[in-house]
Amino acid sequence: MIEYLQGSKQHTELHLTQFGMEECIPGHFFGPAVRTHYLLHYILEGEGIFEVGGNRYRLEKGQGFLIVPDVITYYQADETNPWSYCWIGFSGTLAETLLKQAGLTMASPILHYNRDDIICQYLQLMIDSREYRKARETRLTGLLYLMLSELAEFGPSTPPGHKESxxxxxxxxxxxxxxxxxxxxxxxxxxxxxxxxxxxxxxxxxxxxxxxxxxxxxxxxxxxxxxxxxxxxxxxxxxxxxxxxxxxxxxxxxxxxxxxxxxxxxxxxxxxxxxxxxxxx
Incomplete structure (x- = not known):
């Protein structure tokens, strides 16, 4: 399941461009390629690999990975235990700042969140927002803010290797x-x-x-x-x-x-x- 959204003139600071969920077949891959927006994947089950900047990460349930605009990445589901994941794509002038608060940057692209199923709940609310005819874009933006605030609250305050004085x-x-x-x-x-x-x-x-x-x-x-x-x-x-x-x-x-x-x-x-x-x- 995937839904693509049109660009936003109202929410230039932060807005969704797409979201979805997929149960991958063994060995399913994407890339090497670049994206024009931020893309955050969260692994629900299974495992796979993510490659960026010469680094290769093996990831599993409770982890995720950030794709930064205009950076070449590659990811592939495991051959025997393929992952299923959900993802959100987004852009905006505040996107980089909010991701940094969650400890996510191009140099530190791996998400660790294994507390509860709140991410899935927010994704379901995004899907359910289709019933909103006048204010869906605003509701989706609010849900994106809430999801990123959850990651920031329970993630590292700063990316590894960088601590503000x-x-x-x-x-x-x-x-x-x-x-x-x-x-x-x-x-x-x-x-x-x-x-x-x-x-x-x-x-x-x-x-x-x-x-x-x-x-x-x-x-x-x-x-x-x-x-x-x-x-x-x-x-x-x-x-x-x-x-x-x-x-x-x-x-x-x-x-x-x-x-x-x-x-x-x-x-x-x-x-x-x-x-x-x-x-x-």
Whole structure:
């Protein structure tokens, strides 16, 4: 059983391209070949081999393998105990990040999950979603998120051979917090409180890793977002100011000019050389 799905304009971050289940005959194989999307197989019974990047893996029930886009792979069912498996194919800008959370990358393509039958349950729900006429695509996307969250929760936190340092983890948390909350009146204290570290210690870690202060990173992030908003003619300078966390348009204009070399109005109307404006300050 296999179902192919059309591309998604609504769920560009993550969407299913196909899913299915198969009981393979002895020796059944595919490849060597490449795919244009991610393909994750999960073995329900039996065994077989998976080859990628010069490595050969012998796999069995409770394991699986990840096929990465544009990478040559080969897989084959065992001659005496052929595997049956289910699979999901998917694409999207968040696919790689979500797979990494489950410990799955091109360098670490083997899935280990032998807790329960939750993967089969999600696959059945995908099949049953055919009864949804208006919102099937959204339901399928939600089920894909749930399945990947299950693999991330009970899989390795990082791929073997790569462990993030505490500094990297804290720095990424700061960047994520700013990305989500830059439009609010956030302070460095707010960020430190959210992460659970002393303000001075967090600032020191961030400066050491990023070669800039948290405050400067926040301001630069806001000004870059403001530049993106300038293209929307429906937004006034005041609208943009408030949208990037400044209730005072005059203060926003002052900081913008200091960072970009021109006022927001000059930037928008192109009164100066944009190459100069966008050069690092």
């Amino acid at each position: 505490r500094t990297e983890i804290y720095v990424e948390k700061v960047k994520d917090f700013i990305e989500i909350n830059y439009a609010q009146k956030i302070t460095i204290e707010d960020i430190a409180r959210f992460i659970g570290l002393n303000r001075s210690y967090l600032c020191s870690l961030f400066k050491q890793r990023m070669n800039t202060s948290i405050q400067d990173y926040l301001i630069r992030y806001r000004m870059n977002k403001a530049c993106e908003m300038m293209a929307n003619a429906e937004l006034s300078i005041g609208d943009i100011s408030r949208s990037v966390g400044y209730s005072d348009p005059l203060l926003f204009s002052k900081i913008f000019k200091k960072m970009k070399g021109v006022s927001p109005r000059q930037y928008r109307t192109g009164e100066t050389d944009r190459h100069k404006v966008n050069s690092p300050s």
